[in-house]
Amino acid sequence: xxxxxxxxxxxxxxxxxxxxxxxxxxxxxxxxxxxxxxxxxxxxxxxxxxxxxxxxxxxxxxxxxxxxxxxxxxxxxxxxxxxxxxxxxxxxxxxxxxxxxxxxxxxxxxxxxxxxxxxxxxxxxxxxxxxxxxxxxxxxxxxxxxxxxxxxxxxxxxxxxxxxxxxxxxxxxxxxxxxxxxxxxxxxxxxxxxxxxxxxxxxxxxxxxxxxxxxxxxxxxxxxxxxxxxxxxxxxxxxxxxxxxxxxxxxxxxxxxxxxxxxxxxxxxxxxxxxxxxxxxxxxxxxxxxxxxxxxxxxxxxxxxxxxxxxxxxxxxxxxxxxxxxxxxxxxxxxxxxxxxxxxxxxxxxxxxxxxxxxxxxxxxxxxxxxxxxxxxxxxxxxxxxxxxxxxxxxxxxxxxxxxxxxxxxxxxxxxxxxxxxxxxxxxxxxxxxxxxxxxxxxxxxxxxxxxxxxxxxxxxxxxxxxxxxxxxxxxxxxxxxxxx
Numbered sequence: 001x002x003x004x005x006x007x008x009x010x011x012x013x014x015x016x017x018x019x020x021x022x023x024x025x026x027x028x029x030x031x032x033x034x035x036x037x038x039x040x041x042x043x044x045x046x047x048x049x050x051x052x053x054x055x056x057x058x059x060x061x062x063x064x065x066x067x068x069x070x071x072x073x074x075x076x077x078x079x080x081x082x083x084x085x086x087x088x089x090x091x092x093x094x095x096x097x098x099x100x101x102x103x104x105x106x107x108x109x110x111x112x113x114x115x116x117x118x119x120x121x122x123x124x125x126x127x128x129x130x131x132x133x134x135x136x137x138x139x140x141x142x143x144x145x146x147x148x149x150x151x152x153x154x155x156x157x158x159x160x161x162x163x164x165x166x167x168x169x170x171x172x173x174x175x176x177x178x179x180x181x182x183x184x185x186x187x188x189x190x191x192x193x194x195x196x197x198x199x200x201x202x203x204x205x206x207x208x209x210x211x212x213x214x215x216x217x218x219x220x221x222x223x224x225x226x227x228x229x230x231x232x233x234x235x236x237x238x239x240x241x242x243x244x245x246x247x248x249x250x251x252x253x254x255x256x257x258x259x260x261x262x263x264x265x266x267x268x269x270x271x272x273x274x275x276x277x278x279x280x281x282x283x284x285x286x287x288x289x290x291x292x293x294x295x296x297x298x299x300x301x302x303x304x305x306x307x308x309x310x311x312x313x314x315x316x317x318x319x320x321x322x323x324x325x326x327x328x329x330x331x332x333x334x335x336x337x338x339x340x341x342x343x344x345x346x347x348x349x350x351x352x353x354x355x356x357x358x359x360x361x362x363x364x365x366x367x368x369x370x371x372x373x374x375x376x377x378x379x380x381x382x383x384x385x386x387x388x389x390x391x392x393x394x395x396x397x398x399x400x401x402x403x404x405x406x407x408x409x410x411x412x413x414x415x416x417x418x419x420x421x422x423x424x425x426x427x428x429x430x431x432x433x434x435x436x437x438x439x440x441x442x443x444x445x446x447x448x449x450x451x452x453x454x455x456x457x458x459x460x461x462x463x464x465x466x467x468x469x470x471x472x473x474x475x476x477x478x479x480x481x482x483x484x485x
Contacts (some may be wrong), residue, residue, distance in 0.1 A: 036075055039144050042087040045080040045124060052315035059237065062113065062121055064166055065104045065411075067348040067418070071110070073119035076128040080124050082196065082204055082231045089229065090202035092118045093474055100476045101229050103141040104168025105403060108349045109447060111224045111479050114169075125231055130155060133235065135237040136193065141170025141230055145179060149332050158240035158298075161186045164343055165336040166457025173233060175223030175441035176398045180332070181298045184272040185238065186390035189220035189398055196232040200470040204231075205482060218465045221454065223441035225462070225477040241273070241298045245305040246330040247312050250323035253289040253371075256280060258317055260384050261360035264404050265472040271308035273299050280371045281381035285323075289371075296335065342379050348409035348418065352425040352445035354404035355387075358435035363404070366435065370408055370428035375421055380410040382428065397462050399455040409443075422448065450482040 008135045033049075040047045050072065052443060058076055060068050074097060079085045092099045098117035103125075105112075115197050125140030128148065132155045139148065145161025148169065152158055162172045162179040172179070174394050177188025185191065194208035197215060207216040219226055251259060270276070276295040283290040295312040299305035309327050318324065318393075343349060356363060363384075385405045393399075408428040410421045426448045429436070438452035454462065466477075 008408040030452065033074055034091075034097070039075065039077070039091045040090065042091065043079060043084045045084050046076075046078040048076045049074065050343060059113070062102050062105050062119070062406060065108055065343075065345055065347060065349040066413075067108070067350075068177045069110050069113060070272050071113045071115045073113065074116050076121060078121040078124060082198065084123075085120065085198045085231055086204055088118060088120060089198055089200065089474070091204065093200065093472075095159035098476050099229075099474055101170075103170025103174075104144065104237070104269075106164070106167045107138070107171060107224070108351055108443075109445070109479065111444075111446075112476075112478050117438050117476070119185050120229060122229075124233075125170075126463055126465050127232070130159060130237070132297055137237055139169055139233050139235060141168060143169050144148065144331070144354050145169055145172060146336050149180070152237065153240060157237045159191065159235055159237055160188045162188075163335075163341065166343075166345060169233065170230060171223070172442065174219060174221075174230065176221055176400075178440065179271070180275070180296070180335070181241075182271075183275055183387065184298075185392060187221075187398055187401075189396065190390070190394050191236040191238075191303070192220055192233055193236050194234040195207045195219060195230050198229040198231060200227060200472070200474040202365045208234075214465045215469060217395065218397050218462055218469075220394075221441075221458070222462055223444075224479075225466075227466045227475045227477070232470050234475050241300050243297075243299045243302055243305045244330055244332070245297050245299070245309060245323070246335070247295040247309045248322040248323075248325045249312070249315065249318065250283060251291040251293065251317060251321050253280065253291060256291050256367075256371070259291050259293060259315075259363060260364065263276060264318065264360035264363075264384060264386050266311050267388055268405055269311055270386060270388075271297070271299075271304075271311075273297050274306070274308040274311070275337075275384050275385075276312055277385040279381045279383045280367075280374070282376075282378055284378060289374075291386045296330075321435070342381065342409065344379060344411055347379065348415070348421070349411050350422045350425045350445070351407060351409045351443045352429040352449060353405065353407040353439050353453075354429050354432050354436040355400060355438055355440065356404045356406065356432070356436050357402050358404070360404070360482070363406075363432065366428075366432040367406075370424075373424060373428070375410055375412065375417070375424055377410060377412045378422070380421075380424075381408075383407045383409070397454060397458055399458045400438050400440065400453055405440065407443055411413075446481070447479040450480040452482055 102112040126142040127140040146165035297308040408425040
């Protein structure tokens with residue numbers, strides 16, 4: 001068990017190995033349940049409290065996968081306008097209730113859902129407006145990244161949206177945003193030009209590099225610890241490269257010790273237009289453990305795509321692959337369909353991740369321990385991805401990347417297996433902690449394994465900005481935080 005008081009965020013964190021529990025120093029705020037009839041009068045959207053027959057079905061529907069935590073807000077609010085959001089925040093502040101925010105519900109831990117307080121369901125904020133001439137888009141936090149890519153593609157434009165079609169832009173942009181073509185464009189939050197935010201005082205403010213610049217800085221990378229409600233983002237867009245290609249190799253598992261280090265060591269050679277990975281997982285065709293190596297490139301020409309994929313297609317182990325798909329045309333719809341197979345929404349899901357600059361060979365013992373204890377469930381996998389740091393990263397809260405990204409992911413059906421699968425992802429990454437720099441928000445497992453996700457200097461700055469904008473801790477923050485040491 002890890003327990004500590006994190007000054008500046010006002011949280012007493014109690015993190016257990018396979019459970020989610022947060023005890024807040026403001027938790028007494030939620031014990032006195034106010035009269036929600038006043039809230040209903042001031043908000044045009046739906047308001048449900050536990051006395052409403054629709055409350056529980058609505059609460060569960062807010063969570064993307066089948067794992068529904070036993071955490072119950074005092075009231076669920078589905079605002080229809082920014083004025084509704086401001087009214088709900090002012091109501092919460094007046095009545096001593098904390099506030100959680102849900103954009104698309106793709107957080108596998110449902111970190112937006114806490115016991116007590118007000119939960120804002122932002123699903124009505126799905127506005128999408130594209131200015132093709134200015135190369136900007138105005139989007140609500142509930143807009144799905146897959147929809148944005150589709151609409152932009154019709155205009156020859158692009159934005160580095162998330163890898164899963166169920167990921168909405170709100171949480172994705174706040175936590176950093178690693179998606180398609182992010183090795184070229186950097187984290188998606190770096191392409192946010194401005195936003196509209198409702199503050200802890202219930203005020204509606206515009207934030208950008210010149211207006212409320214500290215809040216703008218914090219918004220790009222704070223993730224679930226952001227202390228405001230973003231109701232609208234303005235995004236910078238890019239010309240869409242015309243060529244999208246895909247390569248996939250399948251190898252017998254015995255080659256993992258050759259493939260994983262080889263792939264990690266290719267990083268200096270990789271085109272920033274190429275995203276590649278190796279996964280240890282069960283092959284659905286053979287039913288046996290295998291190594292699946294994949295590459296996706298978004299390039300300006302056929303020749304550029306072929307050259308980028310050549311690193312994988314010329315892999316020294318390629319003649320030992322039992323299946324190969326070489327430099328194939330593919331669509332984003334097909335890519336999303338493939339990703340959905342790794343994270344099926346009809347299953348219970350758990351993930352954990354790590355950044356590392358370690359020598360690939362030094363990671364192998366931890367990777368072996370993870371793979372050899374992997375639960376027998378088809379979507380379960382351990383992935384290694386050569387990534388690297390974004391050049392010319394902008395000054396913002398987001399501040400964590402490394403040469404290698406790793407993720408342990410699992411899905412299952414039976415609630416009785418929760419501890420097995422949750423324990424596997426947590427223990428897999430805990431073994432790698434001595435070689436890890438920290439984690440990426442978005443796939444975080446903070447309640448079970450608190451880990452660093454931001455540089456110490458940036459986190460200290462974030463705490464100061466939160467103290468200025470939300471001194472009473474109106475907005476829920478991270479489910480748990482690591483000890484400063």
